[in-house]
Amino acid sequence: MLKIKNINTYYGKLHALKNVSLHVSAGEIVALIGSNGAGKTTILNTVSAVTPPANGEIHFDGMLISRLSPDAIVKMGVSQVPEGRQIFKPLSVEDNLELGAYLRSGAGERRKDIMKDKDAVYALFPRLGERRKQIAGTLSGGEQQMLAIGRALMAKPRLLLLDEPAMGLAPLLVQEIFRVIEELRREQGTSILLVEQNARVALRVADRGYVLETGKVILEETASELLANRDVQRAYLGKDRKEIWER
Amino acid sequence: MKIWDAKYECMPREELEQLQLERLQATLNRVYKNVTFYRKMFDELEIVPENMQSLSGLVKLPFTSKENLRMNYPYGMFAVPLREVVRVHSSSGTTEKPVVVGYTRNDIKAWTNLVARVMTAAGVTRDDMVQITFSYGMYTGAFGFHYGAEAIGASVIPMGTGNTEKQIMIMQDYRTSALISTPTYAITLAERMERIGVDPKKLSLRVGLFGGEPLSEAMREEIESRLGITATDNYGLSEIIGPGVAGECEYRCGMHIFEDTFIPEIIDPKTGEQLSAGRVGELVLTTLKKEAFPMIRYRTGDMTSLEYGPCRCGRTMVRMNKTAGRSDDMLIIRGVNVFPSQIESVLAAIVGTAPHYQIVADRKGAHDLLEVHFEAAEGTFFDEMKRQKAFLEMVEKRIRSVIGVSATVKLVAPNTIARHEGKAGIVIDRRKT
Numbered sequence: 001m002l003k004i005k006n007i008n009t010y011y012g013k014l015h016a017l018k019n020v021s022l023h024v025s026a027g028e029i030v031a032l033i034g035s036n037g038a039g040k041t042t043i044l045n046t047v048s049a050v051t052p053p054a055n056g057e058i059h060f061d062g063m064l065i066s067r068l069s070p071d072a073i074v075k076m077g078v079s080q081v082p083e084g085r086q087i088f089k090p091l092s093v094e095d096n097l098e099l100g101a102y103l104r105s106g107a108g109e110r111r112k113d114i115m116k117d118k119d120a121v122y123a124l125f126p127r128l129g130e131r132r133k134q135i136a137g138t139l140s141g142g143e144q145q146m147l148a149i150g151r152a153l154m155a156k157p158r159l160l161l162l163d164e165p166a167m168g169l170a171p172l173l174v175q176e177i178f179r180v181i182e183e184l185r186r187e188q189g190t191s192i193l194l195v196e197q198n199a200r201v202a203l204r205v206a207d208r209g210y211v212l213e214t215g216k217v218i219l220e221e222t223a224s225e226l227l228a229n230r231d232v233q234r235a236y237l238g239k240d241r242k243e244i245w246e247r
Numbered sequence: 248m249k250i251w252d253a254k255y256e257c258m259p260r261e262e263l264e265q266l267q268l269e270r271l272q273a274t275l276n277r278v279y280k281n282v283t284f285y286r287k288m289f290d291e292l293e294i295v296p297e298n299m300q301s302l303s304g305l306v307k308l309p310f311t312s313k314e315n316l317r318m319n320y321p322y323g324m325f326a327v328p329l330r331e332v333v334r335v336h337s338s339s340g341t342t343e344k345p346v347v348v349g350y351t352r353n354d355i356k357a358w359t360n361l362v363a364r365v366m367t368a369a370g371v372t373r374d375d376m377v378q379i380t381f382s383y384g385m386y387t388g389a390f391g392f393h394y395g396a397e398a399i400g401a402s403v404i405p406m407g408t409g410n411t412e413k414q415i416m417i418m419q420d421y422r423t424s425a426l427i428s429t430p431t432y433a434i435t436l437a438e439r440m441e442r443i444g445v446d447p448k449k450l451s452l453r454v455g456l457f458g459g460e461p462l463s464e465a466m467r468e469e470i471e472s473r474l475g476i477t478a479t480d481n482y483g484l485s486e487i488i489g490p491g492v493a494g495e496c497e498y499r500c501g502m503h504i505f506e507d508t509f510i511p512e513i514i515d516p517k518t519g520e521q522l523s524a525g526r527v528g529e530l531v532l533t534t535l536k537k538e539a540f541p542m543i544r545y546r547t548g549d550m551t552s553l554e555y556g557p558c559r560c561g562r563t564m565v566r567m568n569k570t571a572g573r574s575d576d577m578l579i580i581r582g583v584n585v586f587p588s589q590i591e592s593v594l595a596a597i598v599g600t601a602p603h604y605q606i607v608a609d610r611k612g613a614h615d616l617l618e619v620h621f622e623a624a625e626g627t628f629f630d631e632m633k634r635q636k637a638f639l640e641m642v643e644k645r646i647r648s649v650i651g652v653s654a655t656v657k658l659v660a661p662n663t664i665a666r667h668e669g670k671a672g673i674v675i676d677r678r679k680t
Contacts, residue, residue, distance in 0.1 A: 003265055005265070005268065006300045018297045019272060019297055019298060019299065019300060021265070021268050021269045021272055022269055023262075023265055023266070023269065210269075210273075211273075213276075213280075216272075216276045216297050217269065217272055217273045217276065218273055218276045218277045218280065219273050219277065220269050220270055220273050221353070221536075225353045225356070225357075228352050228353055228356075229351070229353060229538065230327070230330070230331040230351070231327065231331070
């Protein structure tokens with residue numbers, strides 16, 4: 001479904017992604033693991049064309065999308081939930097969701113369908129349903145995250161790019177968010193590319209993962225293999241740190 | 248017939264190539280970071296691993312030879328700290344330092360899965376009783392098949408080597424249906440059954456997987472007719488993982504190499520140049536998933552060719568033909584790798600100078616014979632039978648202790664062995680089938 005080949009992305013002179021290749025199959029949840037600055041978020045931003053690659057190819061459903069604009073990519077079915085949630089705080093929950101469907105409203109989309117999708121989001125996140133009229137900025141952190149995801153879903157994506165959905169959330173809310181991620185894949189077959197600082201949680205729902213270091217992929221394995229990999233355990237799962245022999 | 252891992256074994260080539268590229272890039276970044284040998288070698292050749300952009304770029308990378316592995320004995324090639332290694336094996340072969348290979352927990356899991364693919368392709372199912380007659384020691388064979396069979400859900404009888412009559416008794420009583428052995432040992436079993444009056448066709452045996460030495464077509468036919476089983480071929484080597492690199496499907500048109508885990512290439516053993524598909528040359532393998540012991544362009548020394556055409560079984564993985572000998576002059580005698588250089592060093596140690604000698608390999612029935620013809624120095628006790636006999640026995644004993652199989656040593660008169668440049672003519676292999 002998503003196929004990335006040899007992308008290089010720069011921030012000015014900083015070479016942030018070095019020949020990164022990866023893929024996400026239909027209905028797959030893929031996690032990107034790595035420390036701060038490894039390039040995880042850059043990969044999401046590169047796919048969504050927020051920071052387009054200097055070179056390399058990104059294919060989505062067989063179409064080359066690495067030269068498309070961000071809105072064209074959303075129209076193709078790729079939606080990003082940015083880190084830090086970035087919802088429209090002065091607007092209501094309902095209006096935030098409406099804006100998520102903005103790119104759809106033109107293309108012969110009927111009001112009715114959009115209403116239906118909004119209801120689907122409320123079904124997925126009952127808390128949002130209870131707070132339709134509430135101003136988004138007054139929601140709790142977890143609710144804001146739900147809203148950010150809900151808003152991305154309003155574009156009816158087939159691939160969801162999720163950036164740090166668990167950041168700053170209480171464990172119970174993290175569970176709730178990841179329950180929804182799994183449900184999206186199960187119920188709607190949505191593919192998900194997931195960046196998460198909390199590697200353990202991410203690998204528990206993911207099928208596969210890539211480990212990034214200084215802009216390079218150093219490991220591609222199934223999620224269960226990554227959980228069993230001691231390098232990953234030490235660096236990203238915070239496991240028996242003192243026991244591990246350091247070279 | 249069932250396919251164990253259809254997602255990978257039948258992956259469309261385009262998807263497979265993407266996966267290979269991803270894993271190759273990750274492997275290169277990892278070995279550069281973790282293996283001093285590769286970091287030094289890449290730096291010297293000014294290769295920046297992160298610049299690898301395509302599978303065809305592989306040809307720019309240097310080879311890894313068995314010699315490189317020996318130089319890095321024992322742990323120099325490991326890409327993880329020893330703490331993460333849950334198993335070591337060592338490759339069969341010479342008395343020079345062996346090659347030590349390591350496995351992480353994930354490597355063992357991946358290995359298990361690969362052997363399960365081979366065994367499933369050979370027709371082994373969860374209903375089989377699998378009798379393993381390989382040595383459970385430093386060799387990878389027994390453990391590999393053991394894990395593979397268990398993963399499939401078959402029942403394993405971990406017999407180990409030797410004790411032929413007991414093997415046969417167990418085969419009868421436990422209703423063994425799958426045999427794992429060297430081709431030679433399969434014949435030995437058939438011969439013994441004949442002698443003690445056991446009819447192999449009355450056993451439950453139905454399939455055999457072989458290892459340790461090449462399964463020639465003649466050998467295969469003999470095993471199939473004498474034991475009444477389907478004999479299937481597979482390929483593996485410890486330096487890469489053990490058994491589980493490639494295996495034959497029911498159509499027997501070569502062994503499918505598991506390309507999601509290994510990239511095969513065929514090179515000209517003399518020039519190192521990559522050869523196009525279909526041509527015979529030395530098999531070179533790059534591992535894509537190994538954590539503890541990744542190998543970049545490892546020269547297997549095995550001569551073969553690759554077929555990329557589709558296979559009726561549905562697997563998309565390339566097929567390698569039966570190995571057609573070794574690129575060096577290594578001999579395989581009764582499943583043991585024998586290098587002329589080892590014999591030479593024994594002889595040289597005895598006579599104190601470079602010896603003139605010839606190695607003759609032959610086959611009597613299914614039994615490999617090894618003879619060493621050794622040219623005596625001028626005026627050596629040809630007339631003293633007793634001394635000569637003791638001398639030859641001593642040489643035989645030393646050779647045996649060095650190479651691990653017995654050889655008959657014959658003394659020949661001075662200047663009777665033809666002189667050759669280099670190694671040519673030193674080895675005469677009469678076993679070619």
